[in-house]
Amino acid sequence: MPVVTFAVEGRDNCVVLGDDSYVYARTEHGSFVLATKCPHRGGPLNLASFEEGGRGNRLVCPWHERATSVTKAIRAGIPAVRHGDRVTAVLPEPGQGSYELQHRPLSPALRADV
Numbered sequence: 001m002p003v004v005t006f007a008v009e010g011r012d013n014c015v016v017l018g019d020d021s022y023v024y025a026r027t028e029h030g031s032f033v034l035a036t037k038c039p040h041r042g043g044p045l046n047l048a049s050f051e052e053g054g055r056g057n058r059l060v061c062p063w064h065e066r067a068t069s070v071t072k073a074i075r076a077g078i079p080a081v082r083h084g085d086r087v088t089a090v091l092p093e094p095g096q097g098s099y100e101l102q103h104r105p106l107s108p109a110l111r112a113d114v
């Protein structure tokens with residue numbers, strides 16, 4: 001499992017590991033490392049909108065509008081710690097841990113001031 005330090009936002013805010021990529025999401029209900037690929041058909045969850053309601057606080061994929069619970073994502077989350085503008089995470093990938101840092105835009109829902 002690779003341990004990777006990357007930026008909270010801006011340049012190098014995304015870790016690309018094989019076919020998967022991860023960003024640091026900051027919502028009003030908590031922050032967590034988010035796998036950017038939607039489990040439905042791979043839509044960009046880094047561009048998800050935020051929905052509050054009776055079914056909980058959810059991130060909504062921009063492609064087919066499936067929702068993911070923010071609470072669930074935080075609880076089942078990837079171990080990570082933030083120090084200022086950097087995050088260090090233990091990513092759930094097997095193998096050698098070869099990765100690349102890139103930029104991914106984040107939707108306003110994932111850039112809460114927390």
Ligand code: FES
Pocket residue numbers: 038039040041042043044061062063064065066
């Ligand atoms: S790809 Fe995300 S809902 Fe379909």
